[in-house]
Amino acid sequence: MKIFADLHTHTLASGHAFSTLKENALAAKEKGLEILGVSDHGPAMSGAFPENNFSALAFFCPEYLEGVRILKGAELNILGGDPFFDLSFELLQRLDYVIASMHKPITSQKTARETTDLYIETMKYDFVKIIGHADNADYVMEIERFVEACKHYQKIIEINNSSFVVRKSGLENMRSILKSAKKYQVPVIVNSDAHIYTDIGKVDLAVKVIAEEKFPEDLVVNYNRDLFKAYFGV
Ligand SMILES: [Zn+2]
Numbered sequence: 521m522k523i524f525a526d527l528h529t530h531t532l533a534s535g536h537a538f539s540t541l542k543e544n545a546l547a548a549k550e551k552g553l554e555i556l557g558v559s560d561h562g563p564a565m566s567g568a569f570p571e572n573n574f575s576a577l578a579f580f581c582p583e584y585l586e587g588v589r590i591l592k593g594a595e596l597n598i599l600g601g602d603p604f605f606d607l608s609f610e611l612l613q614r615l616d617y618v619i620a621s622m623h624k625p626i627t628s629q630k631t632a633r634e635t636t637d638l639y640i641e642t643m644k645y646d647f648v649k650i651i652g653h654a655d656n657a658d659y660v661m662e663i664e665r666f667v668e669a670c671k672h673y674q675k676i677i678e679i680n681n682s683s684f685v686v687r688k689s690g691l692e693n694m695r696s697i698l699k700s701a702k703k704y705q706v707p708v709i710v711n712s713d714a715h716i717y718t719d720i721g722k723v724d725l726a727v728k729v730i731a732e733e734k735f736p737e738d739l740v741v742n743y744n745r746d747l748f749k750a751y752f753g754v
């Protein structure tokens with residue numbers, strides 16, 4: 521399965537990633553990707569740039585870099601209170617898309633029922649297109665209820681290649697999520713979560729698990745162009 525877009529990538533603006541947007545765009549071009557999403561961590565992440573980094577991205581970044589279509593996004597932290605996310609709603613309307621994720625220690629750990637409820641609250645926001653690395657074993661949840669809600673709110677579930685490196689304890693959750701997403705016909709997206717340009721477009725392990733679970737390729741958003749266009753307009 522050859523993907524044409526990678527929508528989860530980080531730049532220096534995340535505070536713990538090592539490449540510039542130009543380096544990432546060049547790497548995307550070399551890997552044969554047509555679309556690159558830039559999704560730096562929201563400001564609640566230690567070391568991440570403040571909100572004005574994202575407003576500048578919206579203002580100044582051109583549609584194409586190195587011949588690659590750039591989608592301007594963010595990986596939001598789900599705070600769950602007031603504010604609910606770590607970027608303002610006003611700004612979020614101006615980005616092309618948003619991934620919403622739970623990260624330790626920013627999102628407080630809860631029971632499986634409460635974590636599922638928090639994900640479902642997250643899905644109620646239109647600008648959230650993708651739920652990031654929900655396989656994370658730090659946040660145990662009720663998988664079937666989560667997937668049913670993704671179906672209801674038309675959210676995309678991420679199958680994150682970096683989970684095979686940094687979240688190995690959640691890999692069984694990833695398989696359970698895929699089984700449930702197959703049952704309910706919920707779309708997924710395979711993303712690299714690259715923190716350095718060499719990892720842009722690297723989704724080999726995520727693709728392998730999708731094949732092993734016999735998940736329908738047509739429900740992989742960055743493989744199915746019609747589905748991608750329906751969500752992202754490009
Ligand atoms: Zn993340």
Ligand SMILES: [Zn+2]
Nearest residue numbers: 528530595713
């Ligand atoms: Zn990330």
